[in-house]
Each structure stands twice: as structure tokens, then as C-alpha cells.
Amino acid sequence: MALLEVRDLQVHFPIRGGLFSRQVGEVKAVDRVNLTIEAGQTYGLVGESGSGKTTTGRAIIGLNQITGGNVLFEGIDLASRGARKQNSVRREVQMIFQDPYSSLNPKKRVLDIISEPLRNFEKQSPQEEKRRVQELLEQVGLSPDNIYKYPHEFSGGQRQRIGIARAIALKPKLIIADEPVSALDVSVQAQVLNFLRDIQKELNLTYLFISHDLGIIRHMCDRIGIMYKGRHVEEGVPKDIFDNPQHIYTKRLIAAIPDIDPLQREERSNFRRSVSEDYEHAYRSYFDGDGLAYPLRSISDTHRVAMPEKG
Amino acid sequence: MTRIPFLKNPGVRVMNLSEDLLQIENLTTSFKIAGQYYAAVDDVTLTVKKNEILAIVGESGSGKSALAFSIMGLHTKARIEGKVNYKGQDIVQMSPGMLNKVRGKEMSMIFQDPLAALNPLMIIGSQIEEVLLLHDTTLSKKQRKEKVLDLLAKVGIPRPEHTYHQYPYELSGGMRQRVIIAIAIANGPQLLLADEPTTALDVTIQLQILELLRKLKNDMRAGIILITHDLGVVSEMADRVAVMYAGQIVEIADIYTLTSNPQHPYTRSLFNSIPTVKEVKSRLHVIQGIVPSLKNLPRTGCRFAARTPWIDASAHEDNPQLHEIAPGHFVRCTCYKHFHFPESAEEAGTDGIA
Numbered sequence: 001m002a003l004l005e006v007r008d009l010q011v012h013f014p015i016r017g018g019l020f021s022r023q024v025g026e027v028k029a030v031d032r033v034n035l036t037i038e039a040g041q042t043y044g045l046v047g048e049s050g051s052g053k054t055t056t057g058r059a060i061i062g063l064n065q066i067t068g069g070n071v072l073f074e075g076i077d078l079a080s081r082g083a084r085k086q087n088s089v090r091r092e093v094q095m096i097f098q099d100p101y102s103s104l105n106p107k108k109r110v111l112d113i114i115s116e117p118l119r120n121f122e123k124q125s126p127q128e129e130k131r132r133v134q135e136l137l138e139q140v141g142l143s144p145d146n147i148y149k150y151p152h153e154f155s156g157g158q159r160q161r162i163g164i165a166r167a168i169a170l171k172p173k174l175i176i177a178d179e180p181v182s183a184l185d186v187s188v189q190a191q192v193l194n195f196l197r198d199i200q201k202e203l204n205l206t207y208l209f210i211s212h213d214l215g216i217i218r219h220m221c222d223r224i225g226i227m228y229k230g231r232h233v234e235e236g237v238p239k240d241i242f243d244n245p246q247h248i249y250t251k252r253l254i255a256a257i258p259d260i261d262p263l264q265r266e267e268r269s270n271f272r273r274s275v276s277e278d279y280e281h282a283y284r285s286y287f288d289g290d291g292l293a294y295p296l297r298s299i300s301d302t303h304r305v306a307m308p309e310k311g
Numbered sequence: 312m313t314r315i316p317f318l319k320n321p322g323v324r325v326m327n328l329s330e331d332l333l334q335i336e337n338l339t340t341s342f343k344i345a346g347q348y349y350a351a352v353d354d355v356t357l358t359v360k361k362n363e364i365l366a367i368v369g370e371s372g373s374g375k376s377a378l379a380f381s382i383m384g385l386h387t388k389a390r391i392e393g394k395v396n397y398k399g400q401d402i403v404q405m406s407p408g409m410l411n412k413v414r415g416k417e418m419s420m421i422f423q424d425p426l427a428a429l430n431p432l433m434i435i436g437s438q439i440e441e442v443l444l445l446h447d448t449t450l451s452k453k454q455r456k457e458k459v460l461d462l463l464a465k466v467g468i469p470r471p472e473h474t475y476h477q478y479p480y481e482l483s484g485g486m487r488q489r490v491i492i493a494i495a496i497a498n499g500p501q502l503l504l505a506d507e508p509t510t511a512l513d514v515t516i517q518l519q520i521l522e523l524l525r526k527l528k529n530d531m532r533a534g535i536i537l538i539t540h541d542l543g544v545v546s547e548m549a550d551r552v553a554v555m556y557a558g559q560i561v562e563i564a565d566i567y568t569l570t571s572n573p574q575h576p577y578t579r580s581l582f583n584s585i586p587t588v589k590e591v592k593s594r595l596h597v598i599q600g601i602v603p604s605l606k607n608l609p610r611t612g613c614r615f616a617a618r619t620p621w622i623d624a625s626a627h628e629d630n631p632q633l634h635e636i637a638p639g640h641f642v643r644c645t646c647y648k649h650f651h652f653p654e655s656a657e658e659a660g661t662d663g664i665a
Contacts, residue, residue: 258543
């Protein structure tokens with residue numbers, strides 16, 4: 001059984017207006033998304049801003065209300081009422097946030113930040129708690145002497161490590177990492193990415209990795225899903241997505257990645273021109289009347305694309 | 312301070328002087344911290360030609376933005392030494408009145424955060440008209456509006472007439488950045504400073520903005536200084552690249568040389584630490600430690616030495632200079648000759664954490 005299975009997930013936000021703020025419409029932020037993650041794997045969710053990738057992650061952990069569909073975590077449906085009340089589920093899914101500057105309470109000491117989940121779920125004496133926090137700090141590569149410091153005393157990379165320490169404090173099984181390195185400098189980014197991989201091996205973690213940086217996604221993920229306007233347009237292993245993209249939107253996204261080799265400039269710009277021509281030409285055959293993606297269809301064992309039925 | 316002999320200055324010798332747009336000579340910008348001045352930009356010498364994109368690369372804290380703000384004369388409390396010659400006039404010595412005539416007309420800047428750079432209470436149209444009004448009082452109201460609509464169309468805004476009356480919050484990030492660019496190019500500048508123009512944007516929008524910048528360069532033969540930490544953007548755009556670390560330029564070369572044959576340990580480390588789509592690395596290189604803060608910056612010896620502790624101290628120069636190792640290719644310090652990446656075991660133990 002897969003660790004996490006998301007079936008037909010829908011998250012709609014109401015648009016209110018008019019008299020008495022009646023609901024006048026809704027935004028389908030996530031529109032029937034399906035995904036499956038096996039234990040120990042990393043699933044990458046990619047898309048432009050507004051594609052619904054963050055909302056998907058937040059709905060899985062329960063920060064956004066689910067409108068429809070199922071989120072099965074080890075077979076337990078998190079979308080059903082009461083499921084989240086079972087503490088065992090709550091502690092097993094944790095989140096790493098994008099911005100290490102705003103996701104740590106500036107008025108709290110590191111000790112209090114990291115021990116908050118411990119206080120919620122485990123009855124420990126203050127001494128035990130302190131020992132555990134020191135262990136966690138050591139695990140994320142920070143000195144255990146830091147427990148009485150405040151977040152502002154740390155650099156961006158170190159703060160993100162504190163955020164990670166908080167996320168792994170309860171030994172979760174699934175971590176949702178929402179753009180964990182986009183706010184960091186390149187060198188610090190490398191540090192955090194390496195580290196995320198190390199603890200994945202060490203603690204047998206499963207990641208849902210949300211990012212808009214395709215280089216990072218390729219580096220980190222076992223499976224990749226590309227999202228557009230709340231729907232999947234393509235899903236597959238990195239090889240499928242990067243070497244054999246089928247959907248025009250995926251092609252366009254991959255063509256837009258800056259190339260590290262300046263000798264390829266001419267070639268790249270020709271390639272981009274042909275992709276963007278394709279995009280304009282073939283737009284209608286890849287998207288339905290509302291400009292949304294079709295349901296996914298398998299084209300190989302690992303590779304699924306949102307294409308209309310033939311004929 | 313040791314002065315580099317003029318003829319040895321990077322860039323100046325190799326190119327035709329008449330084509331030079333901007334010459335920065337021994338520029339040092341210092342900020343006052345607790346009563347003492349500390350240099351954030353330390354003895355930088357650079358040249359920008361017409362119709363050239365010069366990229367400045369480095370981590371945050373390396374002084375790239377401080378350098379750009381010095382060129383634009385935007386620092387209010389800093390102490391600035393050295394020369395910034397723009398068409399024979401020294402910007403550093405210029406009076407505020409003169410500076411205001413040059414800024415926004417001859418040279419202009421694209422700021423990093425488009426939401427912070429726009430006035431939230433003014434419609435887009437008035438914000439662009441403001442720049443036109445300040446530098447050309449002869450235009451009539453109608454002409455100005457026409458010009459604004461023209462500019463909006465030029466930067467690729469689909470419905471200029473509609474956007475003219477919108478407020479910044481009504482636009483997406485990419486659209487806002489286009490408005491910022493429209494303001495920057497309103498008076499046809501010769502020199503454009505772009506400070507991380509695409510950092511906040513999605514890849515597809517980034518590509519559109521970069522293509523727009525390239526087109527503007529070709530149309531107006533302007534010189535562009537592109538400040539970024541994204542090596543992909545640099546490889547796509549730049550003609551020449553200056554790599555900055557801790558306020559100094561550590562390497563400068565044309566883009567082809569820099570990507571195929573980077574020499575300085577910092578440049579090489581940067582290239583090794585980014586995950587790319589093309590090649591899958593099992594482990595990314597981590598540059599140990601952090602960029603030292605302004606106050607704690609070592610002022611003697613090789614500034615990068617602290618982050619490559621496995622390199623023998625004798626490899627560094629006592630007073631690192633820029634050496635021209637090939638025509639137009641300058642590298643600071645001698646440590647590049649002895650640099651190698653550490654064994655993975657060695658690296659893992661000290662994953663960059665103090």
C-alpha cells in the first residue's frame with residue numbers, strides 16, 4: 001500500500017460579493033488531483049505560481065479545507081471528519097515552510113520552537129524535552145548550545161535547519177516541503193538540499209516536494225507531477241518529464257529553463273521559438289474549451305499525460 | 312590602499328575606449344557601523360561598453376547591490392571613494408541637482424521587488440508619466456499619455472489602455488516587473504542597471520523578461536549591468552561576467568571563458584553547487600561557512616580562504632591582486648592554481664555549519 005494516496009482532491013475557494021457577502025462563485029484552486037507516493041520516495045510537484053501546487057500540499061496536511069475527494073494516509077481518509085482528531089495521523093505528517101524568516105516565531109527561543117510539537121504530543125519532563133531538542137539540533141547540524149538563542153541570531157540556512165528540526169521532532173513519516181530552499185542563497189541551498197537527502201535516508205522519510213525550480217526537482221525527486229490551473233498536465237519519473245515531455249505545457253516549461261552553457265544560446269532560442277509556435281498552434285488540442293487540462297492517461301508504465309481521447 | 316596601475320585595470324586595456332560607457336575606477340563604498348566605516352564595495356574597477364551586458368554574480372552580502380546603488384548615486388549615508396565615470400563625468404562628485412538630471416534619463420535602474428518599487432496609491436499611467444515629466448517638460452499631456460501607452464505596449468503588456476488606469480495591486484508579478492522596466496526605459500537610457508530583475512518570477516515569465524531586456528539592448532545599443540545570483544540567467548544573457556565576493560571582484564572574464572574555464576575557487580564552487588536539469592549530481596558541493604558580515608570581513612589576505620580550509624595557507628597571496636591569466640580574463644589571488652574540491656568524506660563532516 002502506498003503511504004499517501006490522493007484521489008480526486010478538490011479545493012475550492014468561495015468568491016463572496018454582493019449583498020450580505022453571498023457566495024457569487026468559486027475558484028477551483030485544486031481540481032481533481034490524483035497522486036500516489038510510496039514510502040521513502042520523493043514526489044515533486046511543479047508549476048507556476050497560481051497552479052495550485054501549494055494548495056494541494058496544504059490541503060493534505062489540513063491547512064486548507066478539502067472540498068471533495070480523498071486523502072488516504074496509510075489507508076486512513078484524512079478528508080473525513082474526525083480523522084484528523086486522531087493524533088497519530090497529525091504527528092506523522094509534518095511541513096517545512098518556504099520562508100525561514102517568517103515561519104519561526106521571533107519571540108520564541110529555539111528550545112520553545114522545536115519543542116512545541118513535543119509538548120503537543122508527548123508528555124515529557126522539561127529535562128527530557130531539553131535533551132531531545134539538543135539531540136535534534138545536533139541531527140540538523142547545529143550546536144546543541146543554541147537552544148536559548150532566538151531566530152534572528154541565525155542565518156537563513158541555519159533557520160531553515162531549525163524549521164526542519166521542528167518538522168522531524170515527532171519522527172513523522174511524511175514531510176511536505178513547500179519551496180524549502182527558494183528563499184536561500186545558492187550555496188546555502190546546496191547545503192539544505194544535501195541535508196534533506198541525508199535525513200531522508202536516515203529516518204526513512206517520504207517527501208512531497210513543492211517547487212517551481214525544475215533543476216532542484218530533477219535533483220531531488222523520484223516522481224514528478226506538473227500542475228497547471230489546479231490540474232495535473234503530466235506525471236512521470238524524471239526521465240519521462242525531462243527527456244520525453246509529451247504535453248505542450250511541460251515542453252514550454254522545460255524550454256524556459258535558463259541554460260548553463262552559453263554556447264547553446266542560438267540553439268536554445270530556436271528551440272524556444274518552435275515550442276512557442278507549437279504552443280500557440282496546438283493549444284486547442286491540449287486543453288479543453290475552458291483552457292483546462294484533460295484527465296491524465298497512461299502512455300507507459302510510469303508516464304501519464306493529460307491528453308484528450310483519440311478520435 | 313594599493314592601487315592597481317591604470318593600464319592593468321580589467322577591461323580598460325582590451326577594448327576601444329570610445330566604446331566605453333561607464334568606467335568605474337577603484338570604487339570603495341563604506342558604511343558606518345558603530346562609529347567606524349567598513350567597506351562593502353572594496354576597490355572595484357570595471358568597465359561597461361555600449362551594447363554590452365555585464366553580469367555581476369555573487370551571494371547575498373557580496374556587495375553587488377551596494378555597487379549598483381553606488382553607480383546610481385542612491386546611497387545617502389555611505390562614504391564613497393574612487394571614480395564612476397559616465398561619459399567623462401564623475402558621478403561620485405556630481406551635485407544632487409546634476410545627478411537628478413542624469414538619473415532616470417541617461418541611466419536608470421530596474422529594481423528587484425516590483426511591488427516595493429511602485430507607489431501603491433498611484434495608477435500605473437501616472438507613475439510612468441512622472442518620469443517623462445521630470446526630464447522633458449516640453450511634452451503635452453496628450454503626448455505623454457501616448458508615449459506611456461507606447462511604452463506599455465513595448466514591454467509586452469497586452470492591453471495598455473486598460474493597464475494605464477490600474478493600480479499596482481491589480482497586476483501580477485510579471486506585469487508589475489514590466490511596468491518597472493517601462494519606467495526604467497521611458498527616457499531611452501544609455502545605461503540600464505537591473506538588480507535581480509527576475510528573481511521573484513516564474514521561469515516562463517522570467518524568460519519573457521530576459522528576452523525583453525535583450526531586445527532593448529539590441530534596439531537602443533544600451534549598456535546593461537545585470538545583477539543576479541542565478542548562473543543560468545547569466546549564461547543566457549551576459550557578454551561578460553564579474554564574480555564578486557566580500558566586496559571584491561574575484562574573477563572577470565567573457566561568458567564563454569567563464570563557463571568553460573572558471574578559475575577562482577569561488578567561481579568554481581558556485582558552479583558546482585547548483586542542481587541543473589541536464590546533469591544529475593549525486594551530491595551538491597557545499598561552500599563551507601557563510602559570507603562574513605561587513606564588520607567581520609577579513610581585510611588582509613585572500614577573503615575566500617576561510618571557506619576553503621583544506622587549501623594550504625601558502626597557496627594564497629598576502630595581498631591578493633587581480634592577475635590577467637589570459638587576455639580579458641582576470642583572477643584574484645594565486646590560490647586558484649592549487650585549488651581542488653575536497654574529498655566527499657572530508658566535506659560531509661563539516662557541512663558548512665559553524
